[in-house]
Amino acid sequence: MRPRSWRRSALTPSAHAQPAGPAAAPARTPERRRGPRKDRARRALTGWGFVSPAMLVVLGLSILPAVWAFVLSLQDWNGFSTPVGVGADNYRRLVTDTDLHAAVGHTLFYTVLFVPASVLLGLGLALLLNRSLFLVGVYRTAIFLPFVASAAATGILTTYLFNPQFGLANTVLRALHLPQQAWLEDPSQAMVVIALMSLWGQAAFTTVIYLAALQDIPTELTEAARIDGCNRWQAFWHVTFPQLAPVTVFCTVWQTIGAIQLFDLVYTTTRGGPLNATETIVYYLWQTAFKGLEFGYASAVAYGLFAVTLVITLGVVLYSRRAKVQAF
Amino acid sequence: MSHPRPTRRRLAAAAGVAAASALALAACSGGTPSGAATLDPEAKVTITWWTGQADEAETILEGLADEFEKLHPNVTVDVSSGAPSTEDLLQKLSAGFAGGTYPDVSYAYGSWASELAGSERTLDITEQVKDPAVGWDELPAAARQTAQPGGGATIGFPAVVDNLSLIYNTTVFDAAGVEHPTADWSWDDFRAAAKRLTDPATNTFGYGYSVSGSEETTWQFWPHLWQNGGEILSDDEKTATFDDAAGVRALTLLRDMAVDDKSVYLDQTDTKAAELFASDRIGMITSGPWTLYDLQTKGTKYGVVPLPGTDGNHETVSGPDLWVLFDHHDANRAHWSYELLRWLTDPAQDVRWNVAYGNLPLRDSETSSPEFQAQVEAMPGLDVMAENMVNTKHARPTVDGYVKLSEAIGTAISQVLQGQGEPAQALQQAAQTATQALGG
Numbered sequence: 001m002r003p004r005s006w007r008r009s010a011l012t013p014s015a016h017a018q019p020a021g022p023a024a025a026p027a028r029t030p031e032r033r034r035g036p037r038k039d040r041a042r043r044a045l046t047g048w049g050f051v052s053p054a055m056l057v058v059l060g061l062s063i064l065p066a067v068w069a070f071v072l073s074l075q076d077w078n079g080f081s082t083p084v085g086v087g088a089d090n091y092r093r094l095v096t097d098t099d100l101h102a103a104v105g106h107t108l109f110y111t112v113l114f115v116p117a118s119v120l121l122g123l124g125l126a127l128l129l130n131r132s133l134f135l136v137g138v139y140r141t142a143i144f145l146p147f148v149a150s151a152a153a154t155g156i157l158t159t160y161l162f163n164p165q166f167g168l169a170n171t172v173l174r175a176l177h178l179p180q181q182a183w184l185e186d187p188s189q190a191m192v193v194i195a196l197m198s199l200w201g202q203a204a205f206t207t208v209i210y211l212a213a214l215q216d217i218p219t220e221l222t223e224a225a226r227i228d229g230c231n232r233w234q235a236f237w238h239v240t241f242p243q244l245a246p247v248t249v250f251c252t253v254w255q256t257i258g259a260i261q262l263f264d265l266v267y268t269t270t271r272g273g274p275l276n277a278t279e280t281i282v283y284y285l286w287q288t289a290f291k292g293l294e295f296g297y298a299s300a301v302a303y304g305l306f307a308v309t310l311v312i313t314l315g316v317v318l319y320s321r322r323a324k325v326q327a328f
Numbered sequence: 329m330s331h332p333r334p335t336r337r338r339l340a341a342a343a344g345v346a347a348a349s350a351l352a353l354a355a356c357s358g359g360t361p362s363g364a365a366t367l368d369p370e371a372k373v374t375i376t377w378w379t380g381q382a383d384e385a386e387t388i389l390e391g392l393a394d395e396f397e398k399l400h401p402n403v404t405v406d407v408s409s410g411a412p413s414t415e416d417l418l419q420k421l422s423a424g425f426a427g428g429t430y431p432d433v434s435y436a437y438g439s440w441a442s443e444l445a446g447s448e449r450t451l452d453i454t455e456q457v458k459d460p461a462v463g464w465d466e467l468p469a470a471a472r473q474t475a476q477p478g479g480g481a482t483i484g485f486p487a488v489v490d491n492l493s494l495i496y497n498t499t500v501f502d503a504a505g506v507e508h509p510t511a512d513w514s515w516d517d518f519r520a521a522a523k524r525l526t527d528p529a530t531n532t533f534g535y536g537y538s539v540s541g542s543e544e545t546t547w548q549f550w551p552h553l554w555q556n557g558g559e560i561l562s563d564d565e566k567t568a569t570f571d572d573a574a575g576v577r578a579l580t581l582l583r584d585m586a587v588d589d590k591s592v593y594l595d596q597t598d599t600k601a602a603e604l605f606a607s608d609r610i611g612m613i614t615s616g617p618w619t620l621y622d623l624q625t626k627g628t629k630y631g632v633v634p635l636p637g638t639d640g641n642h643e644t645v646s647g648p649d650l651w652v653l654f655d656h657h658d659a660n661r662a663h664w665s666y667e668l669l670r671w672l673t674d675p676a677q678d679v680r681w682n683v684a685y686g687n688l689p690l691r692d693s694e695t696s697s698p699e700f701q702a703q704v705e706a707m708p709g710l711d712v713m714a715e716n717m718v719n720t721k722h723a724r725p726t727v728d729g730y731v732k733l734s735e736a737i738g739t740a741i742s743q744v745l746q747g748q749g750e751p752a753q754a755l756q757q758a759a760q761t762a763t764q765a766l767g768g
Contacts, residue, residue, distance in 0.1 A: 078443055078446070078728075079418070079419075079422035079425075079443065080421075080422060080425060080443045080444060080446055080447035081446040081447060081448075082448075159597070165531040165609075166531065184596070185594070185596055187746075270596060271540055271542075271597065272541075273539070273540055273541060273596045273742070274539070274742075274746065275742060275743055275746060275748065276739070290418075290419065291731065292731055292732065292735065293443060293731060
C-alpha cells in the first residue's frame, strides 16, 4: 500500500486537470486547505525520525568529541586539574617541537615505503588473480585472509617472526649463511619491518579493489587492441591501466590517509622504539595524551594531523575533477 | 523527486537536534545531590569502590566488601573493578571527574598521586591517620610518602607495596658453573657473573634490562643512583639532579655491561626479559613479587637475594600503589570510605587480601602470620622480598613533572645502553629537559 502522504504530495502541485473520480475529489479539498507547508513539515519530521538515531550516534561519538578536542587544544589540561586557557600556545608549540618533527619524519618515511608498494603490489596481485587459474578461489582467499586478521594479531606475530634471537626470519638467514639482523630492535630497520608487516595485510585490500575494477573493464577493449596489433604490455599500458586510473587515485589516497594514521602495528610491536625510530605522529599523540597527560597539546597535534589529511584529500579530489578522473 | 528545502531551515533543524542531544547528555551527567554536612554514623550510606583488580584479586576484595557490610549494616559498598585494567582507571577517573560521577575509593598507581591530588577532589586524611590505632608508621616509608604527594594532603592508604630484588635462574648459573649470588654481592660481582653467564652460541644473557624508555627503564635505574649517593631532584624539587657524578657512575656501569661486555639482553618491550628468564635464557633479572607467580607457573628454578650493593648499601626502589579517597562533600560517605580502608589495610584483613593473593604484606608484623608462611612455602623468595622492604629508603618523587622527567631519563638510558651517546652527556641533556618540565 502506498502511504497517503506520498499520494498527496504527488498530487498537491497539480495545476493541471486530474481525471479524478467523484469519491476522490472531496478528499483532496481539505488537503489543499492545509497547504503544502504543513505537509512538508510532516515529511521533514518523518525524515528526521528516521535519521535521528544515526544522527545521535554521529553527534555523540564524532562531532561532540571533535568539538571538545578543539576546545582542549586551546587549553593546558592534565585530565584532572582545572583546564587553563592558553590560546594558540599549543599550536605554536607544534612548530618548535623537535620530537614531533621527528615523528613526522618517521611517518613520511613509512608512507613513502608503504603507499607505492601497497598500490603496485595490489595491482600486480590483482592482474595475476584476474585470470582463469586452477584453484583461483583458494589463492584469492589466501591473499585476502591477512586483511581480516586484526593489526594487533599481526603485530604480535611480527614480534615472534622477527625476534633477533629466536625468530624465524633470522633462522632462515642462518640457514642461508647470511648475517643475522636485529630487525625490530635496530633503529634503521624497524620501520621497514613494520612497513612489510602492514603490506602483508593491506596489499589484500588494494588487490580486492583492483580485482573488482579489472572485472569491470569490458574484455572487448583489450581484445580489440590485441587485434589491432598491440602486444600484451601495450594493451595493458594503453587500454587497461587508463581504465584503472580512478581506482588508482582512490587506492593511493586511501592508503596515504591510512599510512599517516599508523598506530596499531607500532603499539603492538615496538611501542615507538627502538630509540623512537618508529614513533609515528599518532603514536606520539597517544603517548603525549595518555602517558604524558598533556591532553591540550595532544589535541593540537590531532588537529594539525586532521588539517594535513584534509588538505591531501581536497587536493586529490580537485586534481581528479580537473583531470576528469572520477575517483570520488 | 526531491524538493530542495531552504538551507536555513535545515540548519535550524540540525541545531535543534544538537541542542536536544546536548540536553540529554547534560541530564546523564547530572548534578551530585548535596551530602550530609555533619557526621551521622548510623545513617544509611552507599559508597562506591573501584578496585582496579580482576579475577581472583577482585573476588577476594568483593568478599571483604561483603564482610564490611555485615559488620556495618547501614553501609552498602558498591564494589567493582571500575575499568578493564588497572591502567585504564586513570582515564576512567578523569572522565568521571568531567561527568561528576567518580567513586569514593579507587585503586591508583603511585605515579598518579600528584595528578589526583591536583584534581582537588581527594580527601585529606593526614589528621585521622595520626591515631596510633591505625599503625600508620608501620607502613613502609616510601608508601607513606607516595600517599602524601608533595608533602601536602594524605590522599589515601597504601594498597600494594613492592620492591626490586635480584632474581637469579639457578639452571643458567649451574650450566655456566657460576656460584649463586649472595646477599652481600657488589655490583662488580654482579657484572663479572653476568659476563660469565653470557653465551652468544646459545643466546644466553647474564642480565635483562628494559630499553623501551618507559618508567620500567627509569625506575630500574634509581637504586643505582641512590646507592652511589645521588638524588633525583634538588631539595626544592625544581631541578633534576640525576646527572651528577653519582648518576654518571651508575649509568656507566650499565653501559659497560651492555656495550662492552654485551652481557645484557636489551628488552624493547618491558616484558620479554622476564619471559626469557623464565625459559632459562637470561641468568638474572631485577624484579618484584609479581614475577614469582609466573616463575612458579612455568616451573622455572630460581633464587632471590636483595639487590647487589655499592659500598655495602643495598638500597632498592619501591613502586607502591594506593587506595585513594575522593571527596563528595558528604561527611557520612567520607567517614565510611575512610573506615573501609582503615579496616582493609589493617593486618588482620591485609593477610587475607595482599598476602593471600601473593603480594607483599603492608606491614612487617604480618610476616610471622601463618598465611604469609604458607605463601613463602608456595613461592620461595617472597620472604626475602618482604625483608628487602627495609632497603626502600627513598620514595619515587611525586611531583607534577615526574612523568616528563621519567620519559627524559628513560630515553637517555635507552640510548646509552644501545651504544648511542655517552653517560655524562646523555644524562645532562635529560636533566635539562626534566628541569624544564619541573618548572625550575
